[in-house]
Amino acid sequence: MSELLKTEAVVLNKINFGDTSKIVHFFTEEYGKLSAILKGARSPKSKIGVALDSFNIVQIVFYKKETRDIQIISQVDLIKHFHKINxxxxxxxxxxxxxxxxxxxxAEYEPHKKLYKGTVRILEMINEAKYTPKFLFVKYFIFFIKEIGYEIPYENCTNxxxxxxNEKRISFNLEKGFLCETCRSxxxxxxxxxxxxFNFFVCLNSKINNVSYEHDDLNKIIFFLEKYLMYHVHEFKGLRSIKLY
Structure with missing residues (x-):
């Protein structure tokens, strides 16, 4: 038996299915990540195809059935389109x-409202362009790592x-974490x-946005965060999006 549900969602991506349909992956406010099929979305008469572009914020109504991997969408309404991003x-x-x-x-069907709201906010900020996209992404990356359970403690030497x-040089061990200059050995x-x-990394963990930095510093932090996440989450192989563009 199917249950009719409604939720707000970020469109992750979509693929064509059959002659007229699309399978769409969403990250939803109420139900976490889910996959759903929208029948007739590729039809010339369909008025909602553009609503399913990546990054869009939409409201979806779908039929959820526990035994089904791909749910069925009955309605999609566009809430926000970030045209400046595109x-x-x-x-x-x-x-x-x-x-x-x-x-x-x-994970599929694992609700995380804070992560959802943080995602919507970062897309809004990237679209608004008050700060550079790379800077905003690094702040989001740190937030994301924390929210999925791999927060990086940075205040004290773990040894x-x-x-x-006040340390002049600080090291990071993938298993133990941050180490002071004395314990580096x-x-x-x-x-x-x-x-x-390190002080820049501390600022990135805060709500402070007006901070001076070199773009190479952001590249170093992205490299650090990627390798850290790859070490702790073996299925993560790095960020393809950054390398493709």
Missing amino acids: EDLEKMKYSSAVIELLHNLT CGKKLV VSESFFDFTKEL
Whole structure:
């Protein structure tokens, strides 16, 4: 027996199915990630095909059946279309990376309202362009890692407990975490932070957005976060979106 449900959702991606239908992957506010088929979406008479573009915020009504992997959509209403993202290659690159994380690293039917609201907010901010897309994505990446259960503690050395804020050089061990300058010798270092780069990482973990940085600093943090996530989540092989654009 099917249950008729309604929820807000971010469109992750879509693929053609059959002659006139589409299978769409969503990250929803109420039910987490789900896949659903919209029959007739490719028909010339369909008025909702454009609503299913990636990054769009929509409201969907669908028939959920527990024994079915792909649900059936009965209605789609467009809430928000981020046209500036689609007109700018840099914005599209990092918005696609946001979508890639959600699509590959969240579970089907596992609700996460905070992650959903954070995703909508970051897409809004990338679209508004008050800050650079790369900077916003790195902040989201840190937030995403925390929300899926792999938060990176950064205040104290994991070996001796010393506060790290005044250390000149800080190392990171993939198994143990951040290590102070004294404890660097006890474990193999995967990544070395200068004091400036570490302080920047601390700022990225906060709500502060007005911070000066070099774009190479963002590249280093993205590299660090990718490798950290690859170590802890073996099915994650890195961000393809960033390399494709």
